[in-house]
Amino acid sequence: MEDFMIGNVIVGQSGGPTSVINSSLVGVYKTARDRGAKKVYGMLHGIKGLLDGQYVDLSEKIKTDIDIDLLKRTPSSYLGSCRYKLPEVNEDKAVYEKIFKTLEDLEVKYFFYIGGNDSMDTIKKLSDYANLVNSDIKFMGVPKTIDNDLAVTDHTPGYGSAAKYIAATMKEIIRDGLVYDYPTITIVEIMGRNAGWLTAAAALAKGEDCEGVDMIYLPEKVFDIDKFMARVKSLSEQGRSMVIAISEGIKVADGRYVFELSDHVEFVDAFGHKQLAGSAKFLANKIGSELGIKTRAIELSTMQRCAAHMTSRTDITEAFNVGGAAVKAAFEGATGQVVVLKRISDDPYMCITETHDVHDIANVEKKIPLEWITDDDYVTDDLIHYIRPLIQAELSPIMVDGLPRHLNVNF
Structure with missing residues (x-):
């Protein structure tokens, strides 16, 4: 492994939660550990928490395979979330200097942000600033949103469930x-x-x-x-x-x-x-x-x-895969990219992961094509066929005393 690949990882979650966002977190955490990351930190409440000095060593929170299985089935954002808009660099450079100082102090070389459109704006701004100051930190976006309105990707993890x-x-x-x-x-x-x-x-x-x-x-x-x-x-x-x-x-x-x-x-x-x-x-x-x-x-x-009791197994698997794919790409030198899903077959349904420039995704909203909406206040079969594969199969909760068991970070 080359020198630029030696370093710590940090991951955060942002925007509205989903029932499978923690599966993406597990994908980042497990893949980073399996590929030799020294430490995997978690930002508490996203980039806003990082600015406030709030983060945890995830290896102290996720210790066993049972923890991983529980976390994949735990709804909402395990690390907490935020809706914090980074300023433009020319408006408040000090914010960026503070973020990068914290990352350098933690010896972080890989930064992953799990979120939707606004979160990809954060990745865009941080990767642009890294280029500006010649930082070697890699910034990768991991897609998430129930709204399914992220550009380029066929669909977003969270939507299917x-x-x-x-x-x-x-x-x-x-x-x-x-x-x-x-x-x-x-x-x-x-x-x-x-x-x-x-x-x-x-x-x-x-x-x-x-x-x-x-x-x-x-x-x-x-x-x-x-x-x-x-x-x-x-x-x-x-x-x-x-x-x-x-x-x-x-x-x-x-x-x-x-x-x-x-x-x-x-x-x-x-x-x-x-x-x-x-x-x-x-x-x-x-x-x-x-x-x-x-x-x-x-x-x-x-x-x-x-509603984690109603998750789609397809969705939770793809959520894990995009997290792992982001780590793989970053460890191979990618930065300023977002992992996207590409549908290569409808029958049988198959999707693969690719990476795409964040500048084509951040702040771009994907809407339903008008030809998929009928004049009699309904939708076409094409739209139904697009959605149906994403809801397939189930992943049952781990039940304890009659109720689903979740994993709590205990801030």
Whole structure:
């Protein structure tokens, strides 16, 4: 092993958690240890925690194969997360000097960040600064997001399990929603700011044992409230009960989110993202007051990203693989790269890992192609066929006293 490959590793997690993000962490940790890394550190609460001097030696926390198996099945971010936006170098160079001083003190040569779009912005800025100051530290992005909106990669680890949970939950909601002999309406609000990949997964509920959802509304298309109300009225007059899936980020023609049409408290994070919630409640109230139909609003909220009891084995395996692939690439000299998944076959489904320049991925949002969204408020078979392989197979939790056992870092 050449001299530039001798050094310590540090890994962090950022952005919204998923049910399989810790499988990527295990992929980084185990591969780095197997390839001879002296130490593998974990940032507590991502890059923000590193700036605050918060990190742990993961070998003191992950000691046995049982720990590894538990961690792969533990939802949310084991190391904690953050939504911290690094400034531009010309705005605050001192932040970068502090980060690189900490990395040098820890003798870190390889930096891995597990996250989505905003996290890849962090990798881009750190790798650019490393080039600027001639640092030999390697910076690699490990993809993660239930939103599936990361560019270049076929899909992102975390999405398959969230899609599996959504499809399964919609089947249960549909069974519950159709029990009465009079029309009722259930509106289910699913995560998705500007991309409707998660909400589209509701279409998987339809099958020989399930009628499926009646309508699907995605943020890729303008939401027409008048058309929506007319369709609901028409179907209800046929004595139909309905289950409707909507993305939290659906917008009306003037650019406002639907939830902004009602009174709401606005919260904006460091990246300028508004906290979205309340569109289903607004529409349910409107239907109830104008049409007099019993309507229920359900927000899946954080449940869709932390349901580790409903993980896809395909997803958890790919999450592990992208972590390991990032380490392999970095140890071979790559930097400023993101591991991506490339689908090479649909039948049978097969994906391989590659690396790609972070500058083509950071701050680029992948949306559902419009040709995969129908004019009658649904999605095409092509989109369903794209999603279905990602939800396949299961990885059962390790149960103790009737409940899933998780691994806690105990900060």
